[in-house]
Amino acid sequence: MTNIGIIGWMKANLFNGWFNSALTLLVAYLLWLSVPPLVDWALVNSSWLPSGEQCTAGEGACWSVVTANIRFILFGFYPHDLQWRPLLAVVILIALLFYSQNRNHWRKSLFYAWMVGLFTMGLLLKGGLFGFASVESNLWGGLPLTLLLSVFGLTAAYPVGVILALGRQSEMPIIKSFCVVYIELIRGVPLISLLFMSSVVFPLFLPEGLVINKILRAQVAIILFTAAYIAEVVRGGLQGVNKGQYEAADSLGLNYLQTMRLIILPQALKIVIPPSVSILISAFKDTSLVVIIALYDLLKTTQTTLSDPKWMGYSAEAYIFVALIYFVCCFFMSNYSRRLERELDTGL
């Protein structure tokens, strides 16, 4: 018997003892049962043409539901001829995110790149300047809306959450009680009710004629909500930092701001990377709740497509497509968080 090569590897990892051998065989059998039909369904027998004529006859998946409606699913009500604009905006956003993941790129120039990028995205989506036709924000939908709400929601919520966490640790009674009340109040209600408040109740309190953009209101609700959860996670990190670190900072004569910025927060935030990413991922998925205030995010545009009798029977395919998009985004986030953890690991 050889102990090297493929057979050796299989022997060591798959057939190591009778129990593991049995498990291996069982798993292999289950895979054999499930994978070939899945491949048949999803790839071999599937139809892809937008007309969708083979769908009724074919046995396989009908990806036509996605290809025929891809523009509505991705961009919602955005005017058909102008859809290159949100497409470009999304590409810019993704490119910036990709470039920013490397910590070596975190320089001042990156900050300017983001400023220019954000301005361009705003210009592309909204228009109304430099000869771009103006597009009202109630026509924004689909993927750009989902990304907009989540990327800005999460980026804005994080610093707010850190500040709230620090406030909750503070010894000043007013700040402390404000932060505690805020956090507990927000965590005590579901996101849906906050969205409803922002879209239905809040406008009633505004003076006549003052209308605040609906997307902005939803965005603020998401930020407020996520910030409260981030705050509690960060508080856990603050409490996890050894008391000696605070005392060491004191004895060095650092003031509060310096202590936090140089000593405590870098350690605390590092500890809480895994739980904060969990929150960010769930907040990203929660953005699909904006359907209840009639914003057409990615999931809603897909559902709308499925209400056409022509496509009604193919919801599995459409949902798989949307699930893939969500999966790619979430996987990217969790992957990145693991990488950050590794890079920041100082062995303490």
Added chain:
Amino acid sequence: MRELKRVVPAVVAAFCLSAGVAMAGTLDDVKAKGFIQAGVNGELFGFGKPDEKGVWRGLDVDTARAVSAAVFGDADKVKYTPLTAKTRFTALQSGEVDVLTRNATQTLSRDTDLGLDFVQVNYYDGQGFLVPKKLGVKSAKELDGATVCVLPGTTTEQNVADYFRVNKMKMKPVVIESNAELAKAFFAGRCDSLTSDASQLAGIRAVAPAPADYIILPEIISKEPLAPAVRHGDNQWKDIVNYAVLAMIEAEELGITSKNIDEMMTSTDPRVQRFLGLTPGNGKALGLDEKWAYNIVKQVGNYGEVFERNVGVNTTLMIERGLNALWTNGGLMYSPPFK
């Protein structure tokens, strides 16, 4: 606690006040903002749903466009708010939408308790059953003990329960939130029968893996007059929405279509002349331009055109005119004289 007692009435008063402000003259509000905010279904093919280019289509959408044509002379000055069965009436009450064209069944309690006014019915519907052929059922009366797939929060759910109770039959409802999932569950065999408005059944059957294996039972168990609604108490706005719907019906009766309307301008028939505003009076009475009805028919079409375009026999829904034919053809569509 005492604080609370003082604050709550103040907040309530603020609510009522702002609602009151919004209610003062919808026509003026609408003209001032330059568009009509219409509450629509958003997911109902043939009635209110965006197409693959994101353009709103449907019978209810065309009704809202008719109101816009009457008010602005331009059918496209409408913004659409998709509403669920649960949020639709609140949205109208709170002033979020100016008119509700969302396949809502007119009922006594909705007309009174909810502070709404329904106008002319734009679609007469009724509830029916879809069953697989192999169930061997020929009439809804044989459905005793059946599991029935039904949408929640609608009159449909209540009707089917009533029907089974009246006929002393038992049923097990399977409640599913969206039409697409409902159809899927039914075709997967999760229930013996699917009940929905008759306008939906043909469309649902068309998506079956094998449509010929399913039949629509002959019984129609309810009356579902689907009508646009406006807030109670604004009579001028109600008149406008009401007569916008009626104008489409009257145009069909007078034989005026979007294609022949410019030839009809030379008609000597006094009814046509009054309708098209050549003999003035109707527009002034409603507070609109004299060409309001002309604009509706020219830009949106008469009722027959709208019906055929959205739900008629050449669409996926394949619905016959039936009750929705003109009264002269044995239907219920009847308009008072335009004079």
